[in-house]
Amino acid sequence: MTEPLFLRACRREPTPRPPVWLMRQAGRYMPQYRAIRERADFLTVVTDPALATEVTLQPVEHIGVDAAILFCDILVVPWAMGMALRFDEGVGPLFEQPLRAEADIAALRDPDLAGDLAYVFDAIRLTRRALDPAVPLIGFAGAPWTLASYMVEGRGSKDWRKAKRLLVERPDLAHGLLDRLADLVGAFLVAQVEAGAQAVQLFDSWATALGPEDYRTFGLPYLARAARIARTAGAPVIVFAPGAEHALEDLARDTAADVIGIHWRLDPPEARRRLVDASVALQGNLEPAWLYAAPAEIARRTRSMVDAFGRQAYIANLGHGVLRDTPVHHVRAFVEAVKSLG
């Protein structure tokens, strides 16, 4: 059997057309997902391998994407370190007792991955068995800075001032926490590959909170270490650090990633130009809000995006997660526009 398009693109091997998937492709915009969420809350779906598998498969069946991504949440890692996690409708995930003092950080446990996160690996194994062999399964994790800042803030933030205050006032504590997270996240991704994930993506979603100097100090080194550990498992590693466009070249070099995800704020030609010397494939970056357009217009913009990135060493995706009120047939129009190029 030929290797799936997605994996070939990750490895920068020639593909007749780019593969396509969407960040947050299993989620609220799908009626099938909402039906499950009516009988199970978010964390139940995450921790129940059968439900997580069902949700992971939905966009493969109903949207026709070229890759599945495990339904999970980046905060399962701090949760496994002992931080009580809650998920409030309309607010999103939140930690009941955010890290506030040195003692809180010291009290974090070193999780036993195989035990504490068994539900993740079970879901990967179950999904891999249920999924069409031609469709690769992507695992993922949050990058150390993103997890650390979430652990300090406790929930979404506009200015990240609690987390940034820690960096400024107690850089020693911050580095200690980031250090633990880098190894843990790296090992978590290796274990996901061992369970059957055929690629992994590192999300540094809150890279956007840090300026260039702070990102070079507190963000990139730990993301890079996690990515390099993950890479030892042999599966392609995708790195997505929205807001760290200032560090794009360093991101590619320091992480040794196979694929760099591009945020919608960066023009495709500029991304290609800046990464022309890096041996990386690119992934992205349609503005998620453009999926509000009529299907014909979505197709036009999608083709224009693919032309701008070029068809090789490229994975079509959005430049961020699908918005929850996106019409399903618009998501399908996006996927079909890419597939029609083949």
Add this chain to the structure above:
Amino acid sequence: MTEPLFLRACRREPTPRPPVWLMRQAGRYMPQYRAIRERADFLTVVTDPALATEVTLQPVEHIGVDAAILFCDILVVPWAMGMALRFDEGVGPLFEQPLRAEADIAALRDPDLAGDLAYVFDAIRLTRRALDPAVPLIGFAGAPWTLASYMVEGRGSKDWRKAKRLLVERPDLAHGLLDRLADLVGAFLVAQVEAGAQAVQLFDSWATALGPEDYRTFGLPYLARAARIARTAGAPVIVFAPGAEHALEDLARDTAADVIGIHWRLDPPEARRRLVDASVALQGNLEPAWLYAAPAEIARRTRSMVDAFGRQAYIANLGHGVLRDTPVHHVRAFVEAVKSLG
């Protein structure tokens, strides 16, 4: 009398040291401000010229900044267009009935600036009389896209999906609204200068919501029109569009601004390099969270920032507003570090 440092720097005339002020310098971090807010809510302070004047003067007296900025809010413009505005503690300003349909936009009134916003001009006149003649007073307004998106969202947003949905689904309505706002904001700034403001700043705070293509379509042209109208009043115009770093060169050219504000996400040398051919002064851009550092460290980082920008055609500032829990003496350490260069 020599012209104040701030105005000379705006005009790129030589200065013995850079002038310094801070975005959101009158605000919650100051005990004097909190004392006033204990007896008057936010909108009362904004609409009472005596209170607005008192708050505007506080950082001049207690922090020693080189310029005052009128205490006001960008949302006074849509408020004057008939949108009911409320200010909830912990949430910030919000519109009770956001723009949801074509009829909502059609129902917006054309405000009579002199009448509906008389409290702004009264506060400018009062402040100008009370303020040391050596300290210039800055007026300001929100840029059209920032106002329009706020009017559609109704409040702060993480993904701006309602506003962006309007751009995609009804670009005609969006352009119509932006068009009205550009003229109105331009005229509002002219009237502020006529009332006594010696410079004006346009805040396109939600530029960050738009990718390069959308910003070129819905953001920059209207910001540019407002800025060019404002410029006819003869006072320097400062433009700050955080998140539109992708459009930095176009921003300088299209707005014909005297000063471009630089966000903390952009390294000073890169800002200078990209704007070397533009006849603009730069303003910014210390990471606000760095004011959590000890005063000696603040002084070190501030000097390093000034060195990176260069001392001429430069106004020292933060790269965003002061964070509310910043210690007052840290803000003073920032200001004194700049002043000690003179």
